[in-house]
Amino acid sequence: MTNSTPVYRNYINGEWRDSENGKTQHSINPANKNEIVGIIPDSSKQDLEDAVAAAKAAKLAWRKLAGVQRGNFLFKVADIMESRTNEIGEAMTMEMGKTLPEAKGETARGVAILRYYAGEGMRKIGDVIPSSDADAFLYTTRSPIGTVGVISPWNFPVAIPIWKIAPALIYGNSVVWKPATETAVTAAKVMQCFHDAGLPSGVLNMIVGSGSVIGQGIAEHADINGITFTGSNAVGKAVGQAALARGAKYQLEMGGKNPIIIAADADLDLAVEATISGGLRSTGQKCTATSRVIVEKDVYEEFKSKLLGKVAELKVGNGLDSGTWLGPCANEKQMDTVLSYINKGVEEGAVLLHGGTRPADGDLADGFYVTPAIFDKVTSRMSIAQEEIFGPVLTLIEVNDMQEAIELANDTDYGLSASIYTRNIGNAMLFVQEMEAGLVRVNAETAGVELQAPFGGMKQSSSHSREQGQAAIEFYTSIKTVFIKP
């Protein structure tokens, strides 16, 4: 740490504030653990109280604005964020390791999401319904739920908070946001865009602190009317239970164990490309990342050898370097988890064909790197085929036919995304019908989400709600049915 290490604060009631207890922590660069990206707050419950009070005080005036007026703020935020794409992208790469082009791409996605929801301020929010009383006017409108708690993870530190905050705001809610501490610097830069756009004080507040204090505090707070959470299953379920216990609305988007099926008739070159991109971009740290690669036996060996050839070409390194394809894991705990799953895979009898090691020397030794791992001879019940690893690990599973492929693809507690490579329309239709996942993609990788379409999982991946697109209105508002008679 040097005297010039930047210091970031909480954002409460329109101003930047130190944590009331004065405690701080460090945001570390996963490409070099000795580099501190920023000094960030380690906030207390009192900071959360202040943020919630500010959000509560601000919500009435915000709700009373026209949707178009709220949208104008979001358009301004989008323009400011677009002008800071490089700065925000660099902060993201330095805090969580994804490559700079990916980080800038994600920032651009944040801008697009803001513009999409800004436009929502002009769209209809209800229906006219014929009443059984000929003189009456029966229609629906929507009310904001009040103050929304946003709890977000580190893996998409711009896109995910924005796909929660933007719809919360456009539909008239105030917000208390707890970003992941790993990416608190990126979050502060996002927050600054809202501040510079002139968002009224208290409408959006940001508190940086531990999950157990600030995250749980949000889940339990009587003045937070709804909680939207993205993160791991264990934490998500605890958040959901705390919300349910006090009757608050909640929405949980959690882990995945996403399959790609390679049919015998697939274009194998395209399938290899999609497996690598879906499974290893962002170092496998996407909820939608491909993890189980289910291949029909007729093409298994050919697919495997093409995959190995291409994975061997991937360059692991610092995400800021232009030649890097794959950055480090986002933090030490994540790296340790990935390495422990690699050991477990070997112990359970899978064959490690490639990678799965921690580079020991040179520039990479001080980072949380794991080389991309490919496992052969994986069976569906092995831990590496069942549990979310959230790292650069692909598990190859051989099947006899399409029926078995789909059965194994569904053989998981998760149901977030799934894809198939095939040139046979029958295979594609069967897959779409039978696959138990919220996002199913034919001849496309498992990762990749379109901001205007609903996104969310089935089974243990979600609380069965949907985010993004117009689906977001369901969480951030309540329907009010209105009956008027002269």
Ligand SMILES: NC(=O)c1ccc[n+]([C@@H]2O[C@H](COP(=O)([O-])OP(=O)(O)OC[C@H]3O[C@@H](n4cnc5c(N)ncnc54)[C@H](O)[C@@H]3O)[C@@H](O)[C@H]2O)c1
């Ligand atoms: N389905 C999706 O849309 C989606 C998207 C991105 C990530 N994810 C999932 O997120 C996970 C990775 O992210 P992570 O490691 O940041 O997850 P995490 O669950 O550890 O943390 C997520 C957020 O919850 C907070 N938190 C931690 N403990 C808490 C508690 N007791 N109460 C309330 N909040 C608490 C964290 O500080 C963070 O802000 C993976 O499982 C991944 O699949 C899911």
Ligand SMILES: O=CCCC(=O)C(=O)O
């Ligand atoms: O990590 C979850 C979000 C996935 C996503 O946004 C994508 O696949 O692009």
